Amino acid sequence: MNDSQKSEVNARQSVTRKTSKHDVNLQKNNVVFFQLGLIVALILAIMVIEIKSPVTAFIPPPQEDVATISMNDMWNEPVRREEKKKPVEPKQEVSKVLPPKIAEPDVPEIDLPVDDFTPETDIPDLESLVDIPEPEIETFSVLGVEVVPVFPGCEGLQTNAERKACLQEKMGEFISKNFNTSLGEEYGLTGMNKVDVQFTIDEHGKVTELKTRAPHPALEQEAERIMQKLPQMTPGKQRDKNVRVIYYQPIRFKVQN
Numbered sequence: 001m002n003d004s005q006k007s008e009v010n011a012r013q014s015v016t017r018k019t020s021k022h023d024v025n026l027q028k029n030n031v032v033f034f035q036l037g038l039i040v041a042l043i044l045a046i047m048v049i050e051i052k053s054p055v056t057a058f059i060p061p062p063q064e065d066v067a068t069i070s071m072n073d074m075w076n077e078p079v080r081r082e083e084k085k086k087p088v089e090p091k092q093e094v095s096k097v098l099p100p101k102i103a104e105p106d107v108p109e110i111d112l113p114v115d116d117f118t119p120e121t122d123i124p125d126l127e128s129l130v131d132i133p134e135p136e137i138e139t140f141s142v143l144g145v146e147v148v149p150v151f152p153g154c155e156g157l158q159t160n161a162e163r164k165a166c167l168q169e170k171m172g173e174f175i176s177k178n179f180n181t182s183l184g185e186e187y188g189l190t191g192m193n194k195v196d197v198q199f200t201i202d203e204h205g206k207v208t209e210l211k212t213r214a215p216h217p218a219l220e221q222e223a224e225r226i227m228q229k230l231p232q233m234t235p236g237k238q239r240d241k242n243v244r245v246i247y248y249q250p251i252r253f254k255v256q257n
Contacts, residue, residue: 137203139244140236142167149201149245150234171230175251178226184255187216195223195251203242205233223251 142148147160154166184193195214202208207230212220227249236245 137242137244138238139200139246140238142236142245142247145236145238145243145245147237149205149236149247152231152233155234171249174230175226175249178229179251179253180222181253181255183216183218183222184253187218189216189255192252192254193219195219197223197227197249197251199227199247199249201233201235201245201247203235203244205235 142164148164148167150157150163151167151170153170154163157163157166184190193215195212198211199207200209207227210224210227212223212227214220214223235242237243
């Protein structure tokens with residue numbers, strides 16, 4: 001190989017070496033520029049974020065002086081209960097007063113003769129000193145009493161039914177004999193007239209609590225007059241005790257014109 005050819009070869013090799021070095025330098029520069037650009041971009045992004053969102057400083061509120069109580073202290077501390085003190089009543093001083101000593105007088109003994117002593121024999125009657133209320137007398141109807149009152153003339157009858165029939169018969173005879181039927185004509189009454197009479201035969205056999213009802217006051221007065229003239233009867237009895245007996249007696253008469 002001649003010198004010209006060698007020089008060309010050397011020239012080509014030198015050019016090739018320069019080109020490879022330049023490529024290597026360009027690759028290194030690209031990496032550096034990329035890293036620098038990335039850092040600059042991150043810095044710009046952080047600055048933008050800090051500008052858009054202002055930082056607010058947190059200031060804690062002032063704390064009050066709060067006593068710290070442990071739960072163990074709460075459970076272990078005994079509960080104090082206030083005891084109500086009863087008011088102390090002042091003691092009353094009781095003064096003991098001793099009875100005075102009385103000297104027994106010297107009384108001479110007197111011997112009374114036995115003949116001079118007269119016992120009191122007039123003892124007052126207790127009934128005169130104490131008002132003893134009389135027992136209340138029971139009242140029965142003539143239909144419900146054990147023994148009906150006995151009209152004079154009916155004493156010999158034995159049964160209660162016989163005495164009741166005799167009482168009604170004797171009562172009717174007495175009224176018919178004594179009642180003034182002419183009063184109806186005097187006061188202008190006509191037809192059949194009725195006078196209702198009710199009275200009580202008391203525990204002594206006397207007529208009391210007389211009640212009448214008639215179409216005219218004159219007839220009522222006449223009925224009262226007749227009933228008050230009834231004779232005293234033997235009182236009715238209940239359990240062998242005198243009782244009051246209510247008796248009803250209608251009086252009928254006809255006024256003829």
